[in-house]
Amino acid sequence: MLTKHARTFSGQAAFPVCLLVLAGLVLFVAGPALAQDAPTLSLNLAAGQNQPERVSTLLEILFALTVLSLAPSFILTVTSFTRIIIVFSFLRQAMGVPQVPPTQILASLAIFLTCVIMYPTGKQINDDALQPYLEERIGFTEALKKAEAPLREFLFKHTREKDLSVFYTVTKMERPKDKAEVPTMMLAAGFMISELKTAFTIGFLIYIPFLILDMVISSILLAMGMMMLPPATIAMPFKLLLFVLVDGWALMVGSLVNSFGT
Template sequence: MLAALALALPAQGAEPTLTLNLAAGQQQPEKVSMLLEILFTLTVLSVAPSIVLCCTSFTRIIVVFSFLRQAMGTGQMPPNQILASLAIFMTVVIMYPTGKKIYDEALNPYMEERLGFSEAVKRAEAPMRDYLFKHTREKDLSVFYTITKMDQPKTKEDVPTVMLSAAYMISELKTGFTIGFLVYIPFLVLDMVVSSVLLAMGMMMLPPAMVSMPFKLLLFVMVDGWNLMTAALVNSFV
């Protein structure tokens, strides 16, 4: 037994070594090793919340919902969790065509080993860039070129994806604030009417917001506000 143990131990003076092979096999030069695939997957999962916020319709939707809740004066109703969940589900519906195109043209061929890793990334990036360009203003994109002092791009292919994502987020904030302003107007008019009535009745000690909130809720329910708001937001991305 001692002899077997002695044979199992490394020779005297030898140093144990650990080798990690990150290269792909020689038979498939375009195939990335499993370790790199795992690292890439973990990286994508770690930055997934930022990708959802920056590169999808989530930003515009959650901004409009926040304006709607403030205009109605309902405080924390609906709760943040409800609004965020609804915004996520709407984002999935709106981004479904883009996601399906990425799956059909990049992810599925790569999983079936019909595409190399680099080619799959390029094909996955193309539908996303088309979506970003569709909803990004050139004015917002030029701001970042002015900041970085880079030459103006001649074609869409010359625009870096990172810069395009930043410009897209500014455009979405602008659009969200515009829609939020339009949502605010009917509730603001109702607040002014209630304030004028209370002032004419001499009830100056009663907060107008407290009196107008039931009327705003009644108005929102009567016109089926959630259906109209959801349809308007979804159609704004068509």
């Protein structure tokens, strides 16, 4: 019986082996013919010597793709997003609810507020640079210069001279005589430092009323002899009540928008 089962097993194993051998023979014989008929895909960015405008167009496309890939960093560095999201984080910590509202909600609200605050700058860039370029009334280089002007105006408006001078001290560059001599990259770095300082200042002011409420609740619990009861647990509902009564979100959003002078 053992010999019978062994023969059956060897017969079953020989069948897939025969299939593999047959498939290998087919690929060996028909492989060169299939390789000759197989389609190929190639990507060539080169243009003819007599068509320099095609080279320029390809470079503009590559530049546009690079800008799109750096769009998140652009939003974080040269817009109002940094100040808004940091102030929202301070607000959550001050109220004692570090997970509410969720980070996704606050980031979405910060993006919408950024669009509102940056609308005048974006509209000027669209009217002076983007639309004339799309209508082929100006060249690519001129469009970049005209798009840079409104953005630099916004950055200069919210950048402290002291924060900008820090980078000149670090790089040991010659001090500029006017705003036109300030590089945009240097200006963006100074703008980031100024935004961080402004956001922390606003965050400190947000903490004050909630800190006072914490102190009052702690004093009441201490006077009542409830020293084992965490004051933060008792103070959190009162913080939320205070924030709702003063219409905190409308007050916060309005103050942030007005802080940019829009």
